Each structure stands twice: as structure tokens, then as C-alpha cells.
Amino acid sequence: MTTGQATERVAIVTGGSGGIGGAAAQRLAADGMKVVVHYAGGAAKADQVVESITAAGGVAIALPGDVADPAEMGQLFDTVQERFGGVDVVVNTAGIMLLAPVAEMDLDAFDRMHRVNVRGTFVVSQLAARRLRPGGALINFSTSITRLQPPTYAAYAATKGAVEAMTLILAREMRGRDVTVNVVAPGPTATALFLDGKTEEQIDRLAAAPPLERLGTPEDIAESVAFLAGPGRWVNGQVIYANGGIG
Template sequence: MNNAVSQNGSSRPRVAVVTGGSGGIGGAVARRLAADGMAVVVHYAGRVAKAEAIVESVTAAGGTAVALPGDVAEPTEMTRLFDAVEERFGGVDVVVNTAGIMLLAPLAEMELEAFDRMHRVNVRGTFVVSQLAARRLRPGGALINFSTSVTRLQQPDYGGYAATKGAVEAMTLILARELRGQDVTVNAVAPGPTATPLFVEGKSEELIARIAAAAPLERLGTPEDIAEGVSFLAGPAGRWINGQVLFSNGGIA
């Protein structure tokens, strides 16, 4: 069965919403799901130019995509986005929550304002979007949230960030059980070090090389590596995977 066909066998195209679709991983996910035949909504918060560039790359490859704005932590704005998607495409089949921020500091030194910012986007934002997904995903649908392999690595400076992603995992695994009978899967992807502009920024070549060498495969992940895992969970081959955290990290954890 092609991913473009709904899981219940109808011929209508499947529709995916990718929050944080203007980012490195989000953009790769949007392109990959579009390549699977889905109509893709590239969500953005402030980077409209990058979101529109993703849309242009999808449409240039023969796919269907549209960019829509919204603050993931604001229910009114995300409800408006879901309403717009349903009006334009008829419904939603896949929701991928890549939107998130990472601020690093030792726990004893982290400003509470920085922790609150991460909590607002990573935890509240995931909660808001997951709640809408739980209410609106069509049968055969999939919700894919984003955690991090740092929840298992216990690296210094990552305490505040890992705490927000631990909350994401807890919500994800419980929601999978709460949606019994709705034919909707709920999983999380937990990337390891991934070569995005955000990851590379501020790091020396020596540090990047050391981080890359930590994985048995001796390289950083790419956004496309992460997108492949999302494609699997969103598609027909992943229908029996539910209530799980997929560690996409090359064996680093």
C-alpha cells in the first residue's frame, strides 16, 4: 500500500502536518513525507522564508505542500491551523511534532527563564498539538512526537532540555494507550547528534568530530536519517509500532 493511500483503503491522499517544518529536521521530514505521496503542511513560527523554501522544493519535485504559521503553545492558533488544513485537504492523517528549542547550561547555572522557554515550546507545545491530533486524526493516522537520545545519555549541560523531552516521552506513551479503539498510533522519535545548522553552531570542528566518533557508525546523523524513521512510523509498514520511542542515533545510546 502506498503511503499516499489512506490506511482504510480509500484512494484519497493522506495529509501530514509537520510542526517546526521550517527547521533542519522538520524540513527533511516534510520532504520525505511528500515523497511518500502525502500532502504536507509545513508549519512555522517565525521563519516564513525557510518554510516557503521547503514548500517550493516539494512542489518542484511534484508534491503538494503549503506553509502555515502558528505558535505551538497557543491552542487558539493551532486550532486555527488544523481548521485550515481540514478545510483545504479534508482532514489530517499524520502529525509530526518536530518543533522544539534547546538551551544548554549546567542545572545550577541555568536561568529559570530559559527553562520556562523550553518548557513552553517542548512540553506545552507538544501537549497542545498532541491534544488536537488526538481529537482530529482520521482512522489509520499517526502522531509522532520528538524526544532526544540525551534522555539516556545523561550528558552535562543538557539537564533542563532532557527534562522537557522526558515529559514528551511520558505524554506520548500514555496517549498511545488512551487512544485505544481509534486506530491511531502514537510514537516518539529520539534523535542523537544530527548535523543541522543548529547543532553545528558554536561548536569547534574538533568537538564535532569527537561527538561523531562516539557512535559505532562513526558519523553524525543527518536530517534525512531522522526523516526515514518518521516515514516508517507514519506509513503502512509501521502500523504495528505503537507507544514506543524510536532511538535514531546510530547506536550512540
């Protein structure tokens, strides 16, 4: 959307220093939204996203915070409120992926992943539920792995199954607020998170799996985000599988 309304809208993108988060931030900025690029440890990358947006004529700032810490994220929402007057869109891409077979998964790693992916999503969703303005949208992130079920992904998929459950219930709890709540579930996407630790052969095999015969790009996923954040007002309480038809 490039209407006057869109130029007044404000979006927070958690994990905005990452591949999908950065692409989503830039795509929403291209639609005229003022964008807050959240980061945890990637300050330099978040600044790069902000610079890219401002160079293209958009408005963006980078803000830090631990998504699982309600005080830190509450402060982030307060800062956005003070700076821009409110929040209309929250895109929650922040997450980590730690892989191992169930029999070998380190439970400290399991707990760390649940803290970020489940508790973090819950904290941000709670704040969004309290603060999103009418006409707003919350977009959480799952994964197509919940359908594909490959070995070593059980703990990660469990966190995303939890994200889907809480998000779809929240959509029903937001009755009367004129706020949509959805999940985007990407398939194999060419990001650092996905490519790390994979051989060229593994990457080629995954790229050949979808009928479209390629990996997704962060920009592909950002288009789904832009649709749900803008014109897709009648899509609510859904999981959108952005995966090129892989499953």
C-alpha cells in the first residue's frame, strides 16, 4: 500500500538484523511504514538495514532488546510510542535454530531455543495484543518444518508448533479489536540461519524439492509479510506456508 494511511503506520520488526527480518523491514518501509528494526546481538546489521531504508527515502530506527525479557521489550514499545505515537504492525521474526536428534539434543540448548522462540514470541505477542492500534496486524513466524518433519528438527519444530498454537488462539482473543493475527511459515530460505552448517549437496537437494525448483529468498517471505500487514485484512488466524509448494 502506498496510500496516505500507510505513510502514518508504524511497524516493529523483531529480529530485524536477520535475513528475513531485514527484508521484511525494508519491504514494509517501501510501503510507507515507519519501521523499528529490533536486534539482540546484531547491532551492525540492524544499522545496515536502517541505512538502506533511509537511503531509499524511508524512516527507520534500530532498537535493542531481549525478546524474552518483558521489561526490555516493554521499554522498546514505550520508545516507539514516544517516538512515533503508536504501533500498527508487529512482525516477530526473532528466533534461533539448534538441531540434533531427540536422543542427542542437549537440554540446555533445548531450553535456550524455547526461551527465544516460545517465550520471546509470547512476550512480544502479549505486548502487541495490548498496544496494537485498530487496523493493526501481528505476524508471528513458524516454519514449514512442522509439516515436513525431517530428522534432527524435533526440538526446533516443537518451538514453532507452540508459536502456531498461541498465535491462532490469540487471533480469537482479539475479537472486536480490528487487529489481524497470523503466522508465516517459510520453507527452505537462503538465509545465514538456514545455510549455516549445510553442505553444497544438501543445499542443492533442498533447492530442488519445491515444484518451483529453488530456495526461497528473504524477499519472497517479505512479500507474504507485506500482504498480511497491508491489504490482507480478511486473512486472520491462519498459518501461511510460504515455501514454493514444498509440502
